[in-house]
Amino acid sequence: MLKYRHCHQIVTNKEDMLLDKLSFQELYTHSQEDIKNKINTLLDIVKQYSPLTILKRCYEEIMRFCVIYKNQSANPDFEILLNILPYLQSIVYSVKLNDNPKETIEENIFQDLLETAKAIHMSSNILLMFDENEKTNNTIDKLQLKARLEWLNVKGKRYRCHELIHLQELLQPHNEIFIKTFEMSVADFIENLKNVEYSIIRGYFEAWEILREAHQKFCKNADDNPALNIEQLFSLQMDDDRLNNAFAKICGYDLFDLQVSTNFSEKLLGKFSCGIGENENFGVGKYAYLPIKKIPVSEKPFLKYQDKYYCFEIQSLYDNLYRNIERVILEENPSYQNKWNKIQGKTCQSITVNLFKNILPKATYLENNYYLSQDNWIENDLLIIFDKVAIIVEIKGGKFKTKSPITDYINYKQSIIKLLEEPINQASRIETLLEKDSEITFYNSNKNQNDGNIKYVLEKSEIEKVFLCSISLDNFNIIANNVPMLKENGFNIPHNVPIWGLSIDELRVYSHLFEQESLTFLHFLQKRAKASNSPEIDLNDELDHLALYFEFNDYIQHTKELMNEKNITNITYYDYTKNIDDYFIKQDRYYNESEKPLKPQQKMPLELRKLINLIQAKKQTGCFHVVSSMLDFSGNGRDFLIHLINTVLLKQFSTKKLQHLNIIDISAFCLQDNNIIYIQQDLDDLVYASMLIANQPLRYCLKMYFDSENKIYDIDIQEYTIEISDENKIKYANTIEMLINSRITQQQAHKKKIGRNEPCPCGSGKKYKKCCLKYYE
Incomplete structure (x- = not known):
């Protein structure tokens, strides 16, 4: 079976990648020799001219691209050009100019310079694919390759x-x-x-x-x-x-x-500037003058030349x-x-809490929590609780190693351990304790277990979903977002638990796009957590997950269906973040309000969005479960859900009888002013009967209140529990029979025959042949 690249609706066979790999191996030796010649050519040109004229022409070339190409990111030459300018500036830092360098560079010489720099960049990408310590036909592991390619090619940590x-x-x-x-x-x-x-x-x-x-x-x-x-x-x-x-x-x-x-x-300018030929490291060693190394501009972004900056x-x-x-x-x-580290940690935590509060303003936030595990005190940075959902957050302000993963891969991996593996394992301890014990007691400090020191008692019964979250100050999301790859490479990441590793930069994006949209955000987090343990999907960026959620909703299920359809083993998605990128690019102060696009979000009927907003505003127990059940519908399913509600409203208006609406695993009722008069016991019986049909001991009931014009104005959520027993099935037998008959009659009204292997319309979750078929044969 083959791998495919999935670009929007285009699926491309990647068999030719095998041929590409073979050609890379053949080119490797040639690239090593050729790159030395190109470096010498580049240095000869740079030495002849004023650095100002070279760097200005490079800048002007970037501006030309901005004018010609509306979508610069779609042009690979533009991306390379963005890398070439700081690379050439680093070359300037590392060479001695000829006497009396020329003030103007001829256009043909400049184009030769650009082409040479591009060739060096491309050859560097080939070198990255092989292990420098092994024979040239040994490729490196996937994690190391991703780290190297990001180092060389990716610029821009945040919008x-x-x-x-x-x-x-x-x-x-x-x-x-x-x-x-x-x-x-x-x-x-x-x-x-x-x-x-x-x-x-x-x-x-x-x-x-x-x-x-x-x-x-x-x-x-x-x-x-x-x-x-x-x-x-x-x-x-x-x-x-x-x-x-x-x-x-x-x-x-x-x-x-x-x-x-x-x-x-003057002092600040001096600290962040470098003069001509002042850098002595970039031009020495195995990768002399190659962008594979850490370029000097990354530490000294200002050029000092002739007493100016x-x-x-x-x-x-x-x-x-x-x-x-x-x-x-x-x-x-x-x-x-020490003071810097202390303030940095406190500030990172404060930023994280504020960003989450913008998404989940009605949640409970517990900071700096101490708890006991095997008689040892352990600290948790942040615990967020919202409607039976717990987000366990560990925050790391430590520095991700800035040396190149090509020359210092060991320390690069050590950074992943410190900033992702360790905090995720620390967060998982709470999840493990919660599975084992009925409650966890959190304390204000690690001094004692006195009642006065108790901050919060988290009971297992109040939590249905747990998410483990690691927040880092430094952005390394191309690695952090791919948990299956980390597990393959020997990192100690907990298995089969929902893991979410991201930086403050990505959290800032989520805080903006999900502002005050708590329930939609938690639904996304549910899908994101599902993806964290899915080896089928290979993404290069944390925001790819969000973009795919906007596009496909359950993007892991979509991926599995596509793989089955095409008989393939792996899918890599590209270019889905375009709408998100465009939105944030145009949030700059340089754009007028009229130029700014609408906020990216999932498509859904306006009526459904209004219903979710009403549920969110009341924040009743079960609100996440109810909204999640509705948002699990994708595309036409959401339109059909609104159609069902409208159908119930019309039917109730004519019959004056209350209709039960079964939405996956919740019961819903449309209560119309001056039209439906109902007995609460009858409504309760319908809910309990639905629970017994589906063998569901807990169920939420959503009441939707409509005015005389059938416009929704309020909601109410109630939690129902019942023991699944023969005694209760006998007690509610009449209501159960009525519901089953009603659902099957409705199904048969749309189809002449219900398929034996189709889900039973009674709502039990079983196949029709193993459920209600026997009653109708």
Whole structure:
């Protein structure tokens, strides 16, 4: 059987990947030799020219792509180009320029430079696929390959609209030491970052717009003053400061000059800058000058040249900025280490709680909880309880190793253990205790078990669903989201438990998209947890799970059905996050409200969304179970559910009799003002009879209240329990028989014959042949 790549509705046979793999092996030796020649060619070109002219032309090439291609991410050359600019800047940091470097690079030379850099990038990808310590025909394991490919190719840890709030929240508690180290406040630093971002992202286009307007004005002046010569016409606009500034940006380097666009302190600029040839590490060793290594720009994003400081690219600045600030502060103030760690941990926990509260505002939040396990005190960072659902959260602010997984894979794996394996196992202890014991007592501290120290007693009976969640400050989601792959590679991850590993960055996205949508979020989390133990699905990003949920609802079931249909063993999904990406890209301050798309979400009838909102607003016991049962319907099923409700309303209006609506494992009733008068005992009997038919000892009943125009205005959820016994089946025999007859009659009204292997319409969950068929033969 073969693997397939599933891109939206296109399924592509990947048999040719086997041929690709063979060609990679053959190319490996050639790539090692060829890459050395290309590096020498690249260095020869870079040494001849001013670094400003090379990096500016590279920036202009990126801007050209932005104009030509509306969807830049769909163009692979654009993605490579984004990596080439910081790579070339790192080369500049590592070489000595020729005497009197040229100030302008010829276009054909620049294109040669780009093509050479692209070839180095592609050859580096080939090198990544093989184990450097083995023969060239030995490929590496899947985890290591993913880690390497992410290292080389993936830039951008979070959406740009989240960058500054991320830094603000993390750095503000350190404001005092920040001022001491950098001679400016965190608030001033953030405001100046806005200026850098604006200059690089919008300044170029804004300057060209000013030049366009100036050209139009020049033409108008020429028409209005035919006697003036060109010099005189130019003189009319010479004092226009906006025009002069635009010329300095387009024809000079003011767009990138940090002493023009910001008020950064000299000390801060010095700490995050590197001069020509000052880096001595990038150009030595086995992978000299290759992007496989950690590029110097990741720590020194600013170029220092001729006593000025320049920033040409925003993503490399943002990706590592918080950790770079941490590094510099602790180098300058080593005694601050413990305080930094303490504040960082507290801040990460505060951010996590606030983001969850935006999704689950009515949940119970328990922080810094201590409990006993085998006479040992264990701390839990956060426990969230909402309607019989418990989310056990462990939060790690530790640093993910920044060395390349190509050159330091052991430490890379150690980071996964520290930031994912250990917190997940720590969270699983609570889940294990809850399975074994009837309750867990949480304490405020680990000092004693006195009653005054008790914070909360979690009873097993009050929890139906448990989710284990690990939140990290650093983003390594391409690894963290693939639990089956981690298990295959020997990581000690608990089996058959719902695991969710993500970073604060992804949680911030969820907090935005599921704002005040507690029940929909928990339904997604249910599907996400199911995916955590599913080896059938191979995703590269945490947000792929969300995108597939929006598209397919139960995306694991969809995957299994597709695999059976196509007789394949594995499916990899691509490009489903496009709508999510587009939404957050356009949340930037650079877009007008009219340009911003609607928030991505699942498709469902407006009536169903209104019903869910009513249920969510009341937050009664069982609300998650009820909404989850309704949301388990996908596509046309949701339309049919609303159709059923409308059918019941119409039927009740004509018969004046209460109708029982069976929605998977819940009972529902439509109560209409001035139309349905019912006896509560009759309603109870219908619910109990349904429970006995389905052998269901616990069931929720949803009452929906409609006005005289059949518009829903309120709901009520009740929990029913009953002992499944022959005595009760005899007690409710008449109601049971009436329900079975009603359901089968309804089914036969739509179909002449019920299939023997079809689910029995009585709602028992059994096949028709093993349930009610005997009553009708």
